[in-house]
Amino acid sequence: MMKISIIGAGYVGLVTGVCLAELGHRVQCVDVDAAKVALINAGQAPMHEEGLPELLARFDRSEFSATTDLEQAVRDSELTFIAVGTPAVDGMIDLTYVRRAAEQVGVALREKTGYHTVVVKSTVIPGTTDGVVRAALEQGSMRTVGETIGLGMNPEFLTEGQAMADFRAPDRLVIGGVDDRSRHAIAQVYESFTDVPRFLTNCKTAEMIKYASNSVLATLISFSNEMGRLCTAVGDVDIADVMRGVHAAAYFSVASSDGSVRKAPITSFLEAGCGFGGSCLPKDVTALVAQGRALGVEMPLLGSVLGINRSQPAELLTILRRHKPDLEKLPVTVLGLAFKPGTDDLRESPAFLIVRELLSAGAAVTVFDPVAKPVGHAGLRGVTLAESLEDALRTALVVIHVTKWPEFEKLGTLLHKMGLDPLVLDGRRNLMPADFEHYEGVGRRMVS
């Protein structure tokens, strides 16, 4: 059992915190947001993440708690994770919060005797831990990293919507450190994961592994979307059929022990859609391209990945205009606001770009998301937020499917039952064309 403090109780910090407590560590999460801290201490989850409320409610305050008192939490622990946000500002990573957290942790360590390890969990551009974080920590603590302070970088690989499951069954543990002692201290946190591949390395490599992991996923998505555009232009070629054929290659298959062959999980990133969103892929690829530029390395591939993604939501509008050139007062319903199913996270969701385009063309827009209910959100001014899927559909002449919520899979049956046959535009390509009177999807244009 270790005593652990975590700075930042957001998606990453909080999930990491409760899961570490579940492993038997004593954990305190620190956040500047007092309301969030109170909610967590009342056993309630501040965001939608499967399994989180159940786990939060299970601990007593000595096992897991939240606080706004950073100094006390750091002093009462032997290892501190920094998990504050790292937003992109003008395409560059904003390290203000990380730097401040590192300095505050340093100040708290001034009065603490004994060895303490500080670990960056936030996604930071390669070089940040050795540079900005080390300097802020040494300045705050007036001590030297490597002597009585250990420093490391341990990226998270949590997918929103299944973050708890990802934590409990990690595919790898990447442990960067300034020295062996730091790496050893971080490895101890994960002692119970005996069969998981471990990568013990320096901090820059750990940072780069995280960026490379997200960049390859983003690249596959944009590749699929670019292929989808060509399929649309050619006509009578459906990207979904094309990708099914691609997925069948032995490279993209996994043989099971019973002899059967199934699709490898990577194929879920080889599908056309209306683009990637979320707190990671767009921001991380943008930050990496900016780092390349700053170092004089052009990154045309990742630059294009972002360019394709930026214009991908508009593909749906192009299809719509083919059918309805005048959108003025046209009742259009957008299904889904969250950037993906299983979360209420709206960050960089393609839904907002689609809504904005619709509004500026004068359409009468209704939106429905089964979980995210962002009443008063600036991006939804002038939009009707429906309470139920049925309400959202009642007056629609066009339905645009944006988030792959399982609730929307019954769309065909529901429309049929309600006696409605709007034009359905599938931005995720998991609906069945045959279920609808009027169906169009990204990456296909049937001519004959």
Ligand code: UDX
């Ligand atoms: C995380 C990582 O930190 C980010 O680098 C990664 O790319 C995505 O995941 P996330 O947990 O999603 O970010 O961020 P967010 O949900 O915004 O949480 C950050 C938390 O830190 C917030 O609760 C915020 O109040 C808190 N915070 C921020 C502090 O406690 N102190 C600060 O100085 C800044």
Ligand code: UDX
């Ligand atoms: C991602 C990584 O998957 C995870 O490993 C990392 O730790 C954090 O970043 P996350 O952002 O939670 O996780 O979601 P992910 O499932 O990767 O989806 C990101 C976006 O890509 C979503 O908007 C999703 O709709 C979109 N997407 C995904 C596609 O557009 N097409 C696809 O084929 C797959």
